[in-house]
Amino acid sequence: MKLLIIDDERSIRNTLKEILEFEGHEIALAADGKEGLDMALNENFDAIFCDIKMPNMDGIEVLDALNNSGCESAVIMISGHGSIDTAVECIKKGAFDFIQKPLDLNRILITLKNATDKTSLVKETKILKKKVNSKYQIIGESDSIKHITEIVDRVAPTDARVLITGSNGTGKELVARRIHDKSSRAAAPFIEVNCAAIPGELIESELFGHEKGSFTSAIKQHKGKFEQAEGGTLFLDEIGDMSLAAQAKVLRVLQEKKVTRVGSDKDITVDVRVVAATNKNLTQEIEKGTFREDLYHRLSVILIHVPDLAERKSDIPLLVDHFMSEINQETGMPKKKLTDDAIKQLQSLPWTGNIRELRNVTERLMILCGETITKEDIVAYATPAV
Secondary structure (H helix, E strand, C coil): CCCEEECHHHHHHHHHHHHHHHHEEEEEEECCHHHHHHHHCCCCCCCCEEECCCCCCCCCHCCCCHHHHHHHCCCEEEEECCCHHHHHHHHHHHEEEEECCCCCHHHHHHHHHHHHHHHHHHHHHHHHHHHHHHHHHCCCCHHHHHHHHHHHHHHCCCCCCCEECCCCCCCCHHHHHHHHHHHCCCCCCCEEEECCCCCCCCCCHHHHEEEECCCCCCCCCEECCCHHHHCEEEEEECCCHHHHHHHHHHHHHHHHEEEEECCCCEEEECEEEEEEEECCHHHHHHHCCCCCCHHHHHHHCCCCCCCCCCCHHHHHHHHHHHHHHHHHHHHHCCCCCCCCHHHHHHHHHHCCCCCHHHHHHHEEEEECCCCEEEEEEEECCCCCCC
């Protein structure tokens, strides 16, 4: 690990340097706060040991400056004149720990290990968040996609309910996640419910929860999705497949902001933003009597339609490149190049499975083709064998 020691006492600097180099670390030294701050801002250190009492710029000032700069290094404060109040102030300002002089070898090594473990976890978390965010990116520069992102960015900061329509595989969930991520609820849960995948007799339990013993398999109390999404967003996917009985209860929740668990008569107040999606034409379902008109109007404060891939074929090159990067990160398979004719051939296909189908085809091409994907490869592999 690469460590920085900031201390105006040469003996302390050299002693720490010898100890930490013996442990296999790379050490840099700074004789005062200003020199140490310059080094910390220009190089990447896993951890920084910083004295508090120093000329020109003391350790507290260095700590403040590091925090303001967004420095990710763990800062361990050291002092021979410390007190409980000083230690508390350092921790409040973002220091990882506070060590008093004379320095104890075991304390130094344990604190350093804990600090670097925390730094590693923070870095891993950022990498994972970046991967998750890239997974839910809306990719495209077509007019229809630009229009959708503009609407989403205007609607997201509000609490307006949104109904997203579009065929299967067009990316309705991505729109819902972007709404959540750009809202004031982004730090709270995003809970997804696929209404088509849950049997009709269980949907109420899933959405509203149940009490122990309320039905045969209810062996313990269960919080429903509305409660799980408290403070955040509940995404009701394929809401057109929800039973009329469940629709009536969802309507009540939207009106009163209260849920009642199955087997209970107690109301529970919930603060949840509802975003719904469907591949069905709900106005036709209303005419058939399979969807409540009052629920439709409650859900569709904002309507967003996600077009089929066939309607935005200019986005196919961007999507293929995105999927290749994603697959490369997941599996290590190298990205491939596509000839112009190959791209035109992809754009000529009907894409009845939309974005989901394109993702599968991209993976198939990466596995079966050479370094350059040709038009012939698209003809051979872009559609499953009949």
